[in-house]
Each structure stands twice: as C-alpha cells, then as structure tokens.
Amino acid sequence: MSCEILRTRPRIWVVLIYSIISFLYLLDLASTIFVLLAMRAPGQPEVMTATQELPQSDFAMFWYSGKQILMNFANSHGYHVEPTAWMKATFQVNLVESVHPFILTWLYPPTMALMASLYSLLPLALSFWVWRGVFLLISAYVLREAKLEWWVIIFGLGCPAELHDIVGGQNGALTGGILVSALLLVDSRPCFAGGLASLLSIKPQLGISLPVTFLSRRRWPALVTFAAGVTFLVALTIPLMGWSAWRWFLLGASQSAVNLVSAPLRQNFPAAGVTVFFMARSLGATVHQAWFFQLISSCLATYFIWKLWQRKTIDQAERMALTVTASILMTPYGYLYDLVGFSIAMVVMLTRAKPHQKPVFWMLWLFAGYTGPLANWTGIIWMPVVAVFGVIYMWFFVRSDLPNNDVFSVLAP
Numbered sequence: 481m482s483c484e485i486l487r488t489r490p491r492i493w494v495v496l497i498y499s500i501i502s503f504l505y506l507l508d509l510a511s512t513i514f515v516l517l518a519m520r521a522p523g524q525p526e527v528m529t530a531t532q533e534l535p536q537s538d539f540a541m542f543w544y545s546g547k548q549i550l551m552n553f554a555n556s557h558g559y560h561v562e563p564t565a566w567m568k569a570t571f572q573v574n575l576v577e578s579v580h581p582f583i584l585t586w587l588y589p590p591t592m593a594l595m596a597s598l599y600s601l602l603p604l605a606l607s608f609w610v611w612r613g614v615f616l617l618i619s620a621y622v623l624r625e626a627k628l629e630w631w632v633i634i635f636g637l638g639c640p641a642e643l644h645d646i647v648g649g650q651n652g653a654l655t656g657g658i659l660v661s662a663l664l665l666v667d668s669r670p671c672f673a674g675g676l677a678s679l680l681s682i683k684p685q686l687g688i689s690l691p692v693t694f695l696s697r698r699r700w701p702a703l704v705t706f707a708a709g710v711t712f713l714v715a716l717t718i719p720l721m722g723w724s725a726w727r728w729f730l731l732g733a734s735q736s737a738v739n740l741v742s743a744p745l746r747q748n749f750p751a752a753g754v755t756v757f758f759m760a761r762s763l764g765a766t767v768h769q770a771w772f773f774q775l776i777s778s779c780l781a782t783y784f785i786w787k788l789w790q791r792k793t794i795d796q797a798e799r800m801a802l803t804v805t806a807s808i809l810m811t812p813y814g815y816l817y818d819l820v821g822f823s824i825a826m827v828v829m830l831t832r833a834k835p836h837q838k839p840v841f842w843m844l845w846l847f848a849g850y851t852g853p854l855a856n857w858t859g860i861i862w863m864p865v866v867a868v869f870g871v872i873y874m875w876f877f878v879r880s881d882l883p884n885n886d887v888f889s890v891l892a893p
Contacts, residue, residue, distance in 0.1 A: 497839045501846050505640060508849055512643040520605075529572050536608045539649025543604050544571045546596030553720055590717035590725040592682040595651075597720065612646055619657025622676060623824070626664040632831065636660075636824030640849020644752075645817035655686050656820030659807075660828070662690055663800040666699055666789075674702035678709025686818055689785050689807040696789035751855040752816040754808055754863035762861045774812045777864070781810035784871070795880045798832060801825040802874055808867040819848035819863075826870075833878055844870055 518524065519535040526534075534540040547567065554561045563571075599607050616637055623633045637653055645652035658676045665673040674694065680687030694703040717725060750758045756777040760770035784806050788799060804825040808814065826845040830838050844866065847854075851863040 494836075494839060498842070501839075501842050504846055504850065508640045508643055512647055515647050527570055527572055534570070534604075536604060537647065537649040539599070539608050539611070540571075540604060542592075542596040542649070543599045543607060545593060546598065546600035549593055549597050549721060550600060589681065589684065589729050590721050591713045593721060593725065594713065594716060595682055608649060615651055615654040619653045622657050622661040625669075625672070626661040628664075628828065629831070632824075632827050635845075636827040637820070639820060639823035639827075639845055641816060641819040641823045642849075644849055644852065645820055648817050650815075650817040651682070652817040652820035655680060655683055655818065656822075656824055659686060659690070659804060659821040660800060660824045662687075663693065663803055664796060666693055666697055666702060667796060670694075670699040670702035671705045673699070674705030674707075675709050677702070677706045678713065681710045681713050683818075685811045685813045686807075686821075689782075689803055689810055692782060692785050693789045693803060696786045749855075749859075750815075750861070752852040753855075753861050754814045754816060754819060754851060754867075755812055756809060756864045757812050759861040759864045762855065762859060771812075777809045778812065781806045785810070795832065797828050798874065798879055801829050802871060805867050805870045805874070809864060809871075816849070816852045819851070822867075823848045829874065829878065832880060837878055840873060 524535045525532050528534045528540055528544070536543070544567075547563070551561045551563065599611060601607070602610060619637060620633050623636070624630075628636075637657070642653055642656075658679050662673045662676040662680075665676070677687055677690040677694075680690065691703065691706065693699075694706065714726075750761070753759075753762075755774065757770045757774040760773045761767070765773065785803050788794070788802055788806075791799075794802075804821050808819075808822060823845050826841045826848075829841045833841055847866055848863075851861070851866070855861045
C-alpha cells in the first residue's frame with residue numbers, strides 16, 4: 481500500500497503543477513484580452529505627453545517617430561509636409577529630448593527607426609494590429625525554417641511574455657523568433673543565420689551573444705553575412721536620416737539610456753527589467769555597484785557561451801536554449817517583452833526533456849511573463865536568478881550527452 485502511494489504521489493504533484501500553470505496562464509491571457517479590448521473604450525488617453533502613454537503604448541512612440549522621420553525626409557527634398565492637426569494635438573512630446581522622466585525618450589538605433597518608418601505608413605490604430613500580426617507571421621516563418629514543429633511555435637509565440645509584448649506595442653515576437661532561429665541554424669545554414677542575426681541591429685543588446693557564437697564556432701560565413709547585413713541596414717539609414725541620427729544615438733540616446741537605468745527607484749522602478757543590473761538596483765545597490773555586478777555577470781555569461789559553442793557533443797537545440805538563457809545574464813539592458821525568445825527556447829526544451837522534467841520548463845515559460853508582476857509585489861527583480869537556475873538545470877540534468885544519472889529521476893511518475 482505504501483509503495484502504491486509513493487508511486488502515485490509524483491503524479492498528483494504533476495497534476496497540481498500543471499493546473500496552477502494553466503490557471504496562471506489563462507489569468508494572464510484574460511487580462512491581456514481585457515486590455516486590448518479596452519483600447520477603444522471611452523476614457524482612454526488621447527494625448528501622449530512625457531508622463532502619459534497612448535493605449536498603443538511603445539508602438540505609438542515608434543509610430544510617431546517614424547512619421548516625423550518621413551516628414552523630415554520629404555521636407556529636405558523639397559516637399560512641404562506638415563503634421564496634421566490630430567497629430568499635433570495627440571503627440572505633445574519631443575522624443576529626442578532627454579527630459580524627466582525619460583520614459584518616452586527615443587533610445588533606439590537608427591536601424592529601429594527604419595522599422596518605425598514602415599509603421600507610420602498606416603494609421604496608428606490600424607498599424608498597431610497589422611504589425612502585431614506581421615511580427616508573429618515572420619517569427620513563425622523563421623522558426624519553421626529552423627525545423628521547429630508547429631506546436632512548439634504556437635506555444636512559444638503564445639507565451640505570457642508575448643502577451644505582454646503585444647500589449648506593450650514592442651517587437652519581442654520578431655526579435656525572439658530571429659534569435660532562436662539564428663542559433664539553431666548556425667551550423668546547418670550559417671549564411672541565413674548571419675543574415676537573421678543582422679536584423680537584431682534594431683535592438684543590439686538582444687543579439688550580442690550571436691557574434692560570440694559565430695566566432696567560437698568558427699562559422700566565418702555567418703560572421704561575414706552578419707557584418708554585411710548590419711552594414712547594409714546602416715547604409716539604408718543614411719539617406720533617410722543622415723549621419724546626425726547616428727551621432728544622436730551614440731551621444732544623446734546613450735546618455736538618455738544611462739539616465740533611465742540610473743534614475744532613483746522611487747522615481748522609476750523597472751519592474752519589467754530582467755537584467756542583473758536591474759536586480760542589483762532592486763536589492764539596494766548603487767548605480768556603480770549594479771554596473772559592477774552586471775560586468776561580472778556579462779563576463780561569466782560570455783565565457784560560458786564561448787566554451788559552450790566549442791563543445792561538439794551537445795545537441796543544437798540544447799545549445800540554443802542554454803545560449804538564450806545565458807544571454808539574459810549577459811545583456812545589461814532588457815525587459816519582460818524581450819523574453820519571448822527565452823520562452824520559445826523553453827518550449828523547445830520540452831521536446832528534449834524527460835516527463836518529470838517538463839513541468840520545470842513549463843514553469844520557466846510561465847515565469848517569463850510573471851517576472852514584472854512579481855517584481856511589483858516583492859520589490860525585487862527575480863529573472864536573473866531564474867536564468868541562473870535554468871542554465872544550471874539544463875547543464876547538469878537535461879543535456880542529452882550526460883550519462884543516465886539524473887538525480888531527479890526518483891520523481892518520475
């Protein structure tokens with residue numbers, strides 16, 4: 481009788497864990513749907529200022545910037561284009577000024593402005609929905625090119641982090657799909673992987689692990705294609721915005737980014753932050769101390785990724801998941817919506833994990849979307865701790881090249 485209880489107990493815990501995960505996901509999904517439906521409800525903000533967002537959140541900032549870029553380009557070529565009365569009344573902020581509280585300051589490279597210019601070709605409300613769909617389609621396409629199954633893509637792109645990405649008007653689905661696909665294709669299609677990696681020049685902090693993998697793996701075609709792609713995108717920005725845009729990004733925008741992350745926590749608590757820097761700040765570290773901890777973390781993560789890609793026995797999908805997870809510890813600047821790639825990687829690991837290991841990856845998948853709310857509740861940013869756990873768990877217990885000595889096998893149903 482006691483043996484039967486011991487055999488059934490793991491199954492009870494598995495059912496309980498899956499029930500909790502399902503409930504929390506459905507709760508997140510319901511809240512996302514509510515927010516999206518409320519976008520057109522009466523009482524929503526109709527003006528964007530330095531302290532107030534539009535319902536489209538960050539997307540409205542991108543759209544406005546793209547519209548300004550196109551108008552400046554037209555005016556510089558002899559076409560007199562003025563913002564409409566609606567645009568003047570709606571956007572009462574200058575995004576290229578470093579003003580308190582820094583939230584609506586343009587912090588992105590001119591390559592991101594290329595995409596913002598495309599956003600502005602459609603009316604704001606319509607463009608928001610069109611580009612939500614476009615990013616999901618592009619991400620699904622490149623993930624299929626990386627030979628991932630459809631159920632993996634659906635659950636990966638339907639993750640809690642992506643729900644927040646949609647509401648926030650960001651591009652996490654696009655960047656996450658590109659990052660995962662590029663890492664999976666490093667060996668089989670290095671030129672395509674390098675081309676994908678160059679697209680992350682819109683958010684360089686998300687792709688900093690890719691050149692490391694190309695160099696460590698000695699995939700010179702990928703590295704050359706990556707460099708050529710970045711050069712091409714930079715060249716496209718020059719006729720549209722000129723070199724002054726790059727001077728602003730390297731000087732003005734970089735200082736705005738420093739001001740943003742260095743602002744007192746009582747003024748701007750980065751609940752959606754996911755980096756070691758943000759975690760250290762939430763634990764009371766000074767700005768200089770936080771940068772020191774981030775430097776140590778970045779160096780260790782870079783070394784780990786370098787050595788990881790020199791090993792020949794690790795499965796490519798596992799190598800990808802380890803790299804994406806370690807990248808969270810590597811980058812100094814990242815937010816919740818940037819964890820879509822991490823969530824996709826966790827779903828990929830479900831295809832490699834043993835039955836008793838799968839709840840761990842579902843919980844990691846779920847946590848990527850709850851790191852912001854948990855930070856608000858506790859006052860502490862936990863994602864770096866979760867990332868460290870993910871790396872350790874995958875490295876010591878899940879790798880397919882390990883001997884069959886998993887200490888957690890006693891929990892198997």
